[in-house]
Amino acid sequence: MSNAKFVIPPFDQQAAEAARARQAQLTKPAGSLGRLEELAVQLAGITGKVTPEILHKSIIIMAADHGVTAEGVSAYPSEVTAQMVLNFLRGGAAISVLARFTGSRLTVVDVGVASDLPDANGLLKRKIAAGTRNMVQEPAMTREQAWQALEVGVEVVEEEVEQGLDILVLGEMGIGNTTAAAAVACALGGFRAEEIVGRGTGVDEAGWQRKVQAVKRALARANPDPEDPIGVLAEVGGFEIGGLAGAMLAAASHRVPVLVDGFIATSAAMLAAALAPEVRHYFIAAHRSEEQGHGQMLAFLGLRPLLDLGLRLGEGSGAALALPLVEAAAQLHAHMATFAEAGVAERED
C-alpha cells in the first residue's frame, strides 16, 4: 500500500455550478438558506450529481487503546475503551441512540483495543495490536502498523460502499486519544502543545499539565516530519486515528461525503489531508468541539463547523447530530419548488 492508492477524484465544479443555479430558482429569497445552500452545492460537487440523495447512512466507530495513558493523561482508566465498545454494541451509548435516531447503520471496529472483545453483531475485529506503545518513550507503532491502520479504514469503507453509502459519519473511542490527537495535530499543523491540548474527558489542571508534557516529550523524542504523515502517525498517533484517516480517503475516492466529528476525528482529517490534499473537498465539519484547539485545527483545514453546542464526547456524536442538517440541505435542494413551478413572483428589482 502506498500513497498512490489514494486517488481522490476532483470536486465536480460542473455539478456544483448546476446546483448553485438550481438554488437561485427555488422559492426563497436568494441566499436565505445560508449554510444549507452551500452544503447542497458541496454535496453536488462531491457526488457529481446536481440533486444528490442521502439514503444510505453509515456510522463507523474506530476503537483503540493508547500506551500514553501510563502518563496519567486521562480521567478514565483504559478499561473504559472496551466497556464503551460493548455499550455501543448493546445500544446504550450516545452514538447508539443517535444511530437509531438518524436511521444510520452502526459499525464498531476494534483496530487496537487492549483487551479481547467478544464476538458481537456490528463489531469488526481488525485489531493491529493491543493498544499503542507509550509515545513518550518510543514510537506509538511501527510504520508498517501505521499503514495497516489506514488499510483497515479503507477496507471497512469499501465494505460499506458495497452496501450502498451516501454519507459517512466517523467517530472513535479510545481512552487517551485526545493526547495522541493533539500530538498529531501539533506535528502536522505546527501548533504548540499548549494551544491544542484540552481537558479531554475532563482532567483537572494537573492532568492537563501532564497531557501537555506528554505531547511535548513525545514530539521532542520523535521530532516527526510533517511531510511524512505516516511517520507522524507511527510516532505519536493511534490505531483509530489511522483507521479514520484511511476511511476518509476511501470515502472520498468513492465520492462519498464525510462528516468530520470533533477533536480526534479532525486530527485524522489532518492526516488524511496530508496524504492527499484533495480529500478536504469531501469533508463536512460537523461541529466545533469544546475541546481546546479544535477550532484551530478546523481552520488549518479550511473547514467551518455546522454546529457549536459545547460538545466534547467523541464517538462520532457531533457528526451524527449534524447529519439531519446535511440531509435537510439535500432534501430542500431536491424537493423545493422553483418560482416557475410554484407560480410565485420573483423579486421586483
Added chain:
Amino acid sequence: MSNAKFVIPPFDQQAAEAARARQAQLTKPAGSLGRLEELAVQLAGITGKVTPEILHKSIIIMAADHGVTAEGVSAYPSEVTAQMVLNFLRGGAAISVLARFTGSRLTVVDVGVASDLPDANGLLKRKIAAGTRNMVQEPAMTREQAWQALEVGVEVVEEEVEQGLDILVLGEMGIGNTTAAAAVACALGGFRAEEIVGRGTGVDEAGWQRKVQAVKRALARANPDPEDPIGVLAEVGGFEIGGLAGAMLAAASHRVPVLVDGFIATSAAMLAAALAPEVRHYFIAAHRSEEQGHGQMLAFLGLRPLLDLGLRLGEGSGAALALPLVEAAAQLHAHMATFAEAGVAERED
C-alpha cells in the same frame, strides 16, 4: 379575553433537577453533550416529566399582509404572501419539505392575507382583515383586532393539543413583516431602529433606509407604551405576529415547548413575554438569524440560539431545522444507558 387568560404553569424545578441527576449517570463524561444536556433538563422542567418524549410535532405558519409595504420596504410584492401560502400547502416551500423531513404536521393559518385563498387541506381560514393598515400613517389594527389575533393563535394551538402535541414549531409568512417585527422589537425592547432593522428578503441600501424610516415614523406617530403590549401590537404589529404570540402563550399554558424561529417569531416571543413573562421558560431559540438585530432580541429574552447558519428565510424553517437537535436531546436523555446499567467504570477522581 384578558391577560388573566394567560396562566402559564411554573417551570417544574423538581423534574428539571431529576433530569440533571439522570444526565450525570449516563455513560458519557459529565457535561460532554453540552447544550443537549441543558435542553434535556429544560424539556423536563417544561413538561414536568423526567424523560419527556417528543412524538407529536406540529408546525404552524401564521400568514398575513402588511399595509406598510406601501412604503417600499420589501423586495417582493405583497401578492407573494398568498402565492407562498399556496406553495406551503402544495408541498413546494422550504417549510413543506422540512415538515415532511421531520415528520411534523403542517398547518397554515390565514390570519390576515390580503387576497382570498381557496379552500385547501392544511389551511385554516381565520382572516381578521385583508392585511394591516400602513403603520406609518395610522394604527396597523384596532386593539380589538390585536386581541383577535392572539385569540386565533390560542385557538389553533388548542386544536393541536387535542390531537397530541409535544413540541410546537412556529413560523410566519407575510411580505413586509420584518418591518413590523422590527417596530414591535423596538417598541418593546427599547432598541433603536438602526440596530434592529435588517435587509429582510434582501432589500438594497435604499430599501433598508426606507425600512428604517418607516419604523421610525411609525414609532414616532404611535409612541407605543412598552407596558401595553396589546397597544404595541395594534399600533405597529401584524396579524401573524399576534397569532404567533397567542400560540406561544397557549403552548406554554399546556406545558408544550415552543421552538422560536427567527426575526419575526422572536418579535412575537417578545410580545408574548411582555404579556406573561413566565412564557420564556417554554422557549427554545432555534437559531440566530442573519437578519440584523435578531441577536439582540434573543439576548433581550435571555435566549441562546442552537444554530447559527446564516438563515433568513422565515416560514419556521430555522425552527424546523433545529427540531432534530431537540428530539436528539430528548432521545439521548431517555435512552442512553447509565454507568451502572452498562457496567462502565466511572472517572477515577
